[in-house]
Amino acid sequence: MNQNSFVLKGTVCFSEDSNTIFISENAFLVCENGLSSGVFSVLPEEYRGLPIHDVGNRLIIPGLVDLHLHAPQYCYRGTGMDLELLEWLNTITFPQEAKYADLDYAGKAYSIFVDDLKKSATTRASIFATLHVEATELLMDLLEKSGLKTMVGKVNMDRNGSPALQEQSADASAADTMRWLQDIQGRYQNTRPILTPRFTPSCSDELMKQLSLIQKEYHLPVQSHLSENFSEIAWVKELCPQSRFYGDAYDMFGLFGGEGCPTIMAHCVHSSEEEITLMKKRGVYIAHCPQSNTDIASGIAPVRRYLDEGLHIGLGSDIAGGFSLSIFRAMADAIQVSKLRWRLLDDSLKPITLEEAFYMATLGGGSFFGKVGSFEKGYEFDAIVLDDENIRHPQPLTTRERLERLVYLSDERNITEKYVSGNRIL
Ligand code: GUN
Numbered sequence: 001m002n003q004n005s006f007v008l009k010g011t012v013c014f015s016e017d018s019n020t021i022f023i024s025e026n027a028f029l030v031c032e033n034g035l036s037s038g039v040f041s042v043l044p045e046e047y048r049g050l051p052i053h054d055v056g057n058r059l060i061i062p063g064l065v066d067l068h069l070h071a072p073q074y075c076y077r078g079t080g081m082d083l084e085l086l087e088w089l090n091t092i093t094f095p096q097e098a099k100y101a102d103l104d105y106a107g108k109a110y111s112i113f114v115d116d117l118k119k120s121a122t123t124r125a126s127i128f129a130t131l132h133v134e135a136t137e138l139l140m141d142l143l144e145k146s147g148l149k150t151m152v153g154k155v156n157m158d159r160n161g162s163p164a165l166q167e168q169s170a171d172a173s174a175a176d177t178m179r180w181l182q183d184i185q186g187r188y189q190n191t192r193p194i195l196t197p198r199f200t201p202s203c204s205d206e207l208m209k210q211l212s213l214i215q216k217e218y219h220l221p222v223q224s225h226l227s228e229n230f231s232e233i234a235w236v237k238e239l240c241p242q243s244r245f246y247g248d249a250y251d252m253f254g255l256f257g258g259e260g261c262p263t264i265m266a267h268c269v270h271s272s273e274e275e276i277t278l279m280k281k282r283g284v285y286i287a288h289c290p291q292s293n294t295d296i297a298s299g300i301a302p303v304r305r306y307l308d309e310g311l312h313i314g315l316g317s318d319i320a321g322g323f324s325l326s327i328f329r330a331m332a333d334a335i336q337v338s339k340l341r342w343r344l345l346d347d348s349l350k351p352i353t354l355e356e357a358f359y360m361a362t363l364g365g366g367s368f369f370g371k372v373g374s375f376e377k378g379y380e381f382d383a384i385v386l387d388d389e390n391i392r393h394p395q396p397l398t399t400r401e402r403l404e405r406l407v408y409l410s411d412e413r414n415i416t417e418k419y420v421s422g423n424r425i426l
Pocket residue numbers: 070085089093198199225228292318321
């Protein structure tokens with residue numbers, strides 16, 4: 001047994017499925033070599049030799065998963081929230097991302113981002129960097145040191161950027177991607193590369209072809225954006241007239257899930273029937289980003305439908321479309337916007353429940369990283385310990401009510417411990 005083997009005693013909660021939260025008070029949660037061995041009300045004989053850390057009545061839940069965010073956008077989050085996507089990209093995002101050509105600036109900004117992510121409830125994240133190779137490697141170095149487990153993408157964009165933020169050609173973009181992948185080979189334990197064509201408007205057909213070859217050669221996962229905004233969707237139709245629908249513009253190049261190509265698509269707010277059918281067939285993960293979809297007025301994704309039809313779905317903060325790094329906040333937002341959608345748009349799609357939001361924030365997104373997001377035996381031991389004493393109340397509360405209040409009312413001060421694969425990082 002190494003130091004990654006121990007027992008946490010406390011009030012344990014995790015998703016069994018999208019409708020069920022397992023709750024056990026005064027429970028023993030066993031970690032062996034970085035993996036969960038399960039939750040027990042009486043500690044089995046075989047684990048009695050392990051050190052026991054009793055957290056009292058604090059809650060112990062799986063670390064939260066952020067399936068979609070942009071690290072270079074962290075430092076200006078909470079500004080420029082009065083524009084829609086395409087204007088927001090051109091006037092705010094692209095000029096900000098261009099600054100990451102300067103490694104000095106990148107070092108300062110990315111240190112702030114990684115510090116804050118480490119202090120958050122998030123243990124796993126899939127992250128967009130910028131098109132800059134050096135700054136992306138700097139971000140990966142910082143994330144590696146944090147102990148978080150992340151996937152990070154050097155962004156590809158060879159068209160429709162700005163003079164300061166666009167790669168010279170498809171060849172130049174592909175060559176920089178190869179240089180990045182070769183540079184980082186063998187360099188990290190916790191930090192993995194993910195292929196990141198920004199979105200169809202940013203990537204020429206020639207670039208998509210080359211990225212598909214790189215994806216196959218390096219067996220990389222893929223992340224991008226899909227059907228976020230009406231003007232974006234119309235533009236993709238113009239740019240890619242041979243595609244049947246937006247998702248097809250990725251699928252034509254073999255960059256849309258399927259065997260050997262795990263894929264996250266952010267948003268899927270306005271996906272067509274055909275697109276939804278193909279996402280399901282290809283096992284594409286949807287990153288639902290309710291705060292971003294509200295801030296830049298993209299709309300409200302039909303999450304009830306995605307859950308009921310069994311599509312893979314997790315939550316994303318989409319910093320800086322979203323202003324909050326908190327996946328607790330994303331859970332609350334997901335519940336709230338689903339109620340507005342139900343009330344105002346389609347009363348056949350019922351609002352999502354606390355159970356479903358918790359599922360998306362843990363197991364739903366976590367499964368993109370393997371056996372992550374649960375405390376069932378064999379899952380990676382990603383956990384946070386939550387102290388809710390400052391959220392005061394005179395009346396008795398059930399554990400479910402305490403968890404619900406933490407979703408709506410907690411911040412990083414409520415997180416007292418954090419573990420990733422059994423390593424304590426907070
Ligand atoms: N689509 C292409 N780039 C972006 C981005 O940076 N943020 C969001 N929300 N959507 C995008």
